[in-house]
Amino acid sequence: MKISYREALRQALREALSTDPRVFLMGEDVGRYGGSYAVSKGLLDEFGPERIRDTPLSELGFVGAGVGAALGGMRPIVEVMTVNFSLLALDPIVNTAAALRHMSGGKFSVPLVVRMATGAGRQLAAQHSHSLENWYAHIPGIRVLAPATVADARGMLVPALADPDPVVMFEHAQLYNLEGELPNDWQCDITHAAVRRPGTQLTLISYGGSLPKAMQAASELDSEGIDAEVIDLRVLRPLDSDTLTASVCKTHRAVIVDEGWKTCSLAAEIMARLMEDCFYELDAPVARVCSEEVPIPYAKHLEDAALPQVAKIIAAVRGMLNV
Amino acid sequence: MTAPPESGQPLSLQLLADMLRIRRMEEKCAELYGAGKIRGFLHLYIGEEACAAGALRALAPEDNIVATYREHAHALLRGVPLRAIMAEMYGKAAGCCRGRGGSMHLFDAARRFYGGNAIVGGGLPLAVGLALADKLQGIARVTACFFGEGAMAEGAFHEAINLAALWRLPVLFCCENNLYAMGTALARSESQTDLCAKATSYRVAAVKADGMDVRAVHEATRQAAQQVRAGAGPFFLEYATYRFRAHSMFDPDLYRDKAEIEQWKQRGPIHSFTAQLKAAGELTEEAFLALDASAEAEVADAMAYAEAAEMEPIADLLKDVYTPQETS
Numbered sequence: 001m002k003i004s005y006r007e008a009l010r011q012a013l014r015e016a017l018s019t020d021p022r023v024f025l026m027g028e029d030v031g032r033y034g035g036s037y038a039v040s041k042g043l044l045d046e047f048g049p050e051r052i053r054d055t056p057l058s059e060l061g062f063v064g065a066g067v068g069a070a071l072g073g074m075r076p077i078v079e080v081m082t083v084n085f086s087l088l089a090l091d092p093i094v095n096t097a098a099a100l101r102h103m104s105g106g107k108f109s110v111p112l113v114v115r116m117a118t119g120a121g122r123q124l125a126a127q128h129s130h131s132l133e134n135w136y137a138h139i140p141g142i143r144v145l146a147p148a149t150v151a152d153a154r155g156m157l158v159p160a161l162a163d164p165d166p167v168v169m170f171e172h173a174q175l176y177n178l179e180g181e182l183p184n185d186w187q188c189d190i191t192h193a194a195v196r197r198p199g200t201q202l203t204l205i206s207y208g209g210s211l212p213k214a215m216q217a218a219s220e221l222d223s224e225g226i227d228a229e230v231i232d233l234r235v236l237r238p239l240d241s242d243t244l245t246a247s248v249c250k251t252h253r254a255v256i257v258d259e260g261w262k263t264c265s266l267a268a269e270i271m272a273r274l275m276e277d278c279f280y281e282l283d284a285p286v287a288r289v290c291s292e293e294v295p296i297p298y299a300k301h302l303e304d305a306a307l308p309q310v311a312k313i314i315a316a317v318r319g320m321l322n323v
Numbered sequence: 324m325t326a327p328p329e330s331g332q333p334l335s336l337q338l339l340a341d342m343l344r345i346r347r348m349e350e351k352c353a354e355l356y357g358a359g360k361i362r363g364f365l366h367l368y369i370g371e372e373a374c375a376a377g378a379l380r381a382l383a384p385e386d387n388i389v390a391t392y393r394e395h396a397h398a399l400l401r402g403v404p405l406r407a408i409m410a411e412m413y414g415k416a417a418g419c420c421r422g423r424g425g426s427m428h429l430f431d432a433a434r435r436f437y438g439g440n441a442i443v444g445g446g447l448p449l450a451v452g453l454a455l456a457d458k459l460q461g462i463a464r465v466t467a468c469f470f471g472e473g474a475m476a477e478g479a480f481h482e483a484i485n486l487a488a489l490w491r492l493p494v495l496f497c498c499e500n501n502l503y504a505m506g507t508a509l510a511r512s513e514s515q516t517d518l519c520a521k522a523t524s525y526r527v528a529a530v531k532a533d534g535m536d537v538r539a540v541h542e543a544t545r546q547a548a549q550q551v552r553a554g555a556g557p558f559f560l561e562y563a564t565y566r567f568r569a570h571s572m573f574d575p576d577l578y579r580d581k582a583e584i585e586q587w588k589q590r591g592p593i594h595s596f597t598a599q600l601k602a603a604g605e606l607t608e609e610a611f612l613a614l615d616a617s618a619e620a621e622v623a624d625a626m627a628y629a630e631a632a633e634m635e636p637i638a639d640l641l642k643d644v645y646t647p648q649e650t651s
Contacts (some may be wrong), residue, residue: 009454024459024588050459056489061482068452071437072387074459076452083433091479097441104438106643107422140644164646 006176008153008186009039013077017047020075023161024051027079036081036230037117037176041198057318061237062090063114065167066084070112075161080116083132083170088133095184097166098141109164113157119172119259120307126295129303131199132159133170133208134266136229142166144236145190150180152234153187163190170236171210172259183277193243198231202253202317204268205244210257210308217257226317236266244270245277252283255316257308262290287316334380335596335605338537347618348405350397351626352412352426356534356572360414360630363425364441366393370567373501375400377540378467378562382495387453387466389437389446392427393499394550397469398439403431409625414474415632420493422635423643443504444477446470447496451483454492454557465547465551467495471477473504475521476512484557485594488525491556496522498561499534505570506578514562522559533566535590567591 003011016023024039031054036040041194044052054064054097059080066078086093097110120129137144143163147153153171160167167190196211197218206214211232218228229247248254254274258267267288274286289308297303332340349367356365368375375396382388390397398408403419411418412426420430427441437453440446450468457464474480475498487494498518502509509516519529528550532543540562547558565587569576600606 014501056485058482058486058560060479061451061486064445064448064479064483065452065455065486068437068449068454068458069456070452071449072453072456072460074456077596091442091445092448096440096445101646102643103424103428104432105419105423107420107430107432108644143645146525164648 001181001182003150004035005150005153005178005180006039008150008182010043012044013040013043013108015156016077016097017043017051020161022052022073022075023077023243024074025077025079026055026066028055028057028081029139030054030079033092035079036147037173039176040079059085059088060091064096066112066114067092067110068152070110071108073286073292074316075111075114075162077115080114082128083116083118084127084130086114086116088244092119093142093166093168094139098139101165102141106211107115108202110166111161112166113169114166115169115171117173118170119174120296120303121174121209123298123303125298125299127231129296130264130292133236134260134269136168136264139237141208142168142237143190146208146234146236147167147171148175148208148232148234150178150182151186152188154182155186158187160191166184170208174176174209178212191240193234193249194232195229195247196232197228197230199227199251201251202229202249202255202320203247204228204230204255204257205227205233206230206257208259208283210259213308213310214257214313217317217322220310221317224297226321228246228317239269239273241273241277244274248274248278249281252281253320254282254286255320256286257307257313258288258290260290261293262288264294265290283321287320289313333605334541335538335600336610338376338380338517338541339593339596339600339606340618341400342372342537343597343615344399345372345375346593346614346619347622348399349393351622353410353572355524355570355626361426362414363427364392365426365572366570367566368393368396371499371501371589373537373540373596374395374534374562374564377537378497381541381544382465382467384572385435385464386451386548387435387437387464389450389453389466389468391443391446391470391643392441393471394429394439394469395426398429398436399430401428401431401436401644403436404435404620406628409629410632413629413632414634415629416635417580417628417632444470444474444479447479447483450494451486451492452457454487454494455490456491458490460643463552465493465495465548467548469497469499469544471504471650472498472500472502472509472518473512474516475518476504484522484525484527484559487557488527492520493496493551493554493559495544495551495561496557497544498559499564500561501564503566503570503579506574508578517538518561519559524571527557527559528555529559529561531561531563533629534562535592535595536594537592591602
């Protein structure tokens with residue numbers, strides 16, 4: 001069955017709300033408005049205002065309340081409109097949710113799921129377009145997910161809600177309209193990266209909104225006779241180093257595609273791990289295609305120029321292979 | 324091990340005993356800090372004992388407690404064993420957080436004691452969430468959230484009290500107004516120094532109580548908790564109090580007049596309450612000395628316990644960053 005990424009997320013929410021009375025959804029405009037990206041459209045009518053809970057514009061307040069509700073025995077799903085706005089809620093996520101279990105000597109776990117949109121591509125400029133997944137992936141005590149396919153949009157919420165610790169889930173805003181076949185076995189884990197396209201000559205490592213670009217690049221490279229493997233990280237913390245290492249040990253080359261800025265990025269972390277884990281397997285320095293070091297601009301031509309694009313990925317691969 | 328005072332005692336003696344236990348604990352903490360046994364930040368509650376003592380006795384064992392980094396007293400009166408508190412401050416494995424939290428991060432799940440929070444205002448949204456969970460689960464429980472007046476300048480206070488009022492959640496906001504946010508006086512940091520007015524602007528009932536008078540704190544808290552428990556929505560209490568010691572052990576206390584401190588000390592919660600009880604014939608000097616000796620003994624026992632306790636092995640450093648899960 002072909003469905004959209006948005007519909008897959010909605011199905012996952014509906015199932016969670018139907019099967020577990022502890023689950024509720026809370027966030028700005030999740031109810032009457034139907035969700036700022038229409039993910040929760042219709043759920044208010046099905047589940048009522050107690051469980052599809054509209055909040056004031058109080059990211060610090062309602063994300064913190066999500067932490068408290070999780071401690072109090074519920075399984076809250078808190079939606080934050082964008083990762084940019086989530087900076088107003090860094091305190092409850094980083095200082096409380098992530099730290100609480102260790103800081104309390106194992107007394108309290110925080111089974112909280114925070115969902116938020118991320119990424120650029122819609123001409124929304126610098127305060128709605130950034131990719132700050134790496135900020136969260138830096139923090140011990142939380143798990144960070146980036147569903148990039150319809151199947152993961154459908155499947156990741158189940159293990160995320162079953163996780164006794166905080167989970168932050170990034171939904172790239174360019175993916176909501178993505179259509180894809182929902183396989184019958186959409187159930188998935190939230191521990192492993194996935195090989196989305198097997199290949200032999202090099203590994204493209206990507207996640208979230210950059211995955212379709214990496215897949216497109218691999219397809220165009222294929223027509224030039226270059227066989228690229230594409231890995232979808234899926235889980236940004238803890239990183240599945242084993243899958244990365246296994247792939248690079250096979251292909252001996254890696255290009256990382258990451259919409260974050262290069263400096264202190266996830267791409268930087270992955271490069272460091274490849275150096276640590278399989279330096280002597282590499283036939284070329286690891287390359288990366290990231291966003292330019294600039295706040296994402298409004299004008300379309302400037303925004304396009306700031307982001308990783310298929311052409312940039314192909315150019316990086318050609319540069320590496322000297323073709 | 325000295326037991327907390329018998330519940331068969333008159334309330335007044337229980338309140339006095341609670342305050343003495345806090346005072347003796349905090350004095351010992353200061354001494355142990357000087358001796359290098361306790362490190363990190365240490366915030367003492369000396370002078371403010373009537374707030375925790377009056378409030379905690381007015382709450383039910385099933386209620387949730389959220390506190391601040393000046394929370395030794397709240398933990399102790401909630402029933403966290405003083406041995407576990409002291410061992411935590413020593414950084415020992417027998418501490419209530421296995422030496423990972425220290426003075427500012429005391430927790431106890433069984434006693435519904437949710438910390439210990441070193442982010443000013445950090446506990447406020449947490450308390451709202453705990454109360455929301457109770458409301459959604461149909462549990463008639465009060466979440467009492469302690470914070471200082473300094474936290475009321477934080478956005479977290481305003482977001483939290485708005486949510487609690489909007490959703491009519493059973494949160495008891497307990498503001499311990501000791502007049503100074505570290506070294507910054509209330510009037511130097513807030514345009515509106517009438518704290519109850521801030522709460523009522525959110526249509527939350529608010530009462531100011533004399534935080535140096537343990538009976539006044541107890542009665543105000545009892546009445547407020549009763550309303551919250553009955554489903555009237557949140558309630559705001561201001562306890563007007565004063566800390567006799569500096570903000571923390573690092574604070575040279577240069578921002579307050581010595582005369583002001585002395586003036587407040589005249590109203591010290593323990594000696595004024597003791598004098599009242601004696602004048603009313605409810606307390607003899609002998610009985611007072613017995614309560615004080617009991618508090619001293621409890622502290623001495625806890626110190627000996629903490630001193631002898633084992634360190635958490637470094638091999639367990641990474642334990643409890645994540646919850647252990649069964650691998651399938």
